[in-house]
Amino acid sequence: MSTKAKLADSQIRYQAERRQLLMDAAAKVIARQGIHATTMEDISASMGMTKIVLYRTFRTKDELIHAILERVTNEFLKVDALKIEKYGDRLQRYLDISRSYDDAIRILLLQTPHDAKYNRQYRRLSKQLVKRTRERIEQRKEAGESDCALEVGFVSEAIVSFILSSISRWLKRGRKEQDNEFVRWMLISRAAMENPGIVDSDAGSQTMVLQAD
Numbered sequence: 001m002s003t004k005a006k007l008a009d010s011q012i013r014y015q016a017e018r019r020q021l022l023m024d025a026a027a028k029v030i031a032r033q034g035i036h037a038t039t040m041e042d043i044s045a046s047m048g049m050t051k052i053v054l055y056r057t058f059r060t061k062d063e064l065i066h067a068i069l070e071r072v073t074n075e076f077l078k079v080d081a082l083k084i085e086k087y088g089d090r091l092q093r094y095l096d097i098s099r100s101y102d103d104a105i106r107i108l109l110l111q112t113p114h115d116a117k118y119n120r121q122y123r124r125l126s127k128q129l130v131k132r133t134r135e136r137i138e139q140r141k142e143a144g145e146s147d148c149a150l151e152v153g154f155v156s157e158a159i160v161s162f163i164l165s166s167i168s169r170w171l172k173r174g175r176k177e178q179d180n181e182f183v184r185w186m187l188i189s190r191a192a193m194e195n196p197g198i199v200d201s202d203a204g205s206q207t208m209v210l211q212a213d
Contacts, residue, residue, distance in 0.1 A: 022047070022058070023056065023104070025043065025046060026068060027107060030043075031106045065118060067119075069104070069121040072101045072105055073121040075097055076098075077129075091183050094167060097168075105168065105171060108121060108122055109164050125163075129160045129163075146194060155194055163186065
């Protein structure tokens with residue numbers, strides 16, 4: 001590689017890294033102040049720079065927000081696409097990626113679902129997760145591993161809504177040292193939503209069997 005090419009490659013990597021750092025810093029401010037209340041001035045001030053510097057990378061606030069939401073949605077979907085045998089491990093991966101992008105995930109899951117201006121990435125994430133969840137349930141039904149009695153599409157939507165809502169609230173209120181207990185709770189709850197028969201009420205007690213993916 002020529003010196004000129006090396007310099008160009010180094011510049012591209014620098015710009016990409018700078019872009020990521022700006023998105024991380026912006027997400028922290030937006031998660032705290034709100035997606036509509038936050039201004040480019042607020043974001044630039046939090047980083048100790050003038051907004052002109054910020055505008056060199058993102059021409060508008062909308063462009064910045066959409067970049068934040070698109071990146072975290074892509075990362076979440078990458079995790080969901082992994083070949084993972086046990087559903088508990090899949091839920092743990094969901095939580096791990098959410099912890100890695102804590103602020104952006106909370107913007108995506110708490111602030112955008114019902115926001116007509118910014119909900120495109122949330123709808124994309126939800127739609128893809130529902131599709132994959134439905135495929136997995138149908139595969140288990142064909143293999144005789146699921147007795148899901150309700151319409152699979154409805155159950156898939158309910159499971160995805162539950163998972164995303166639970167993760168967003170856990171990031172806001174839960175303690176990291178209790179993540180394992182939270183994942184176990186999600187796993188049990190998700191299994192009961194797909195297979196109500198695993199909940200066996202006997203003299204006021206309930207027993208739930210954990211299901212693998």
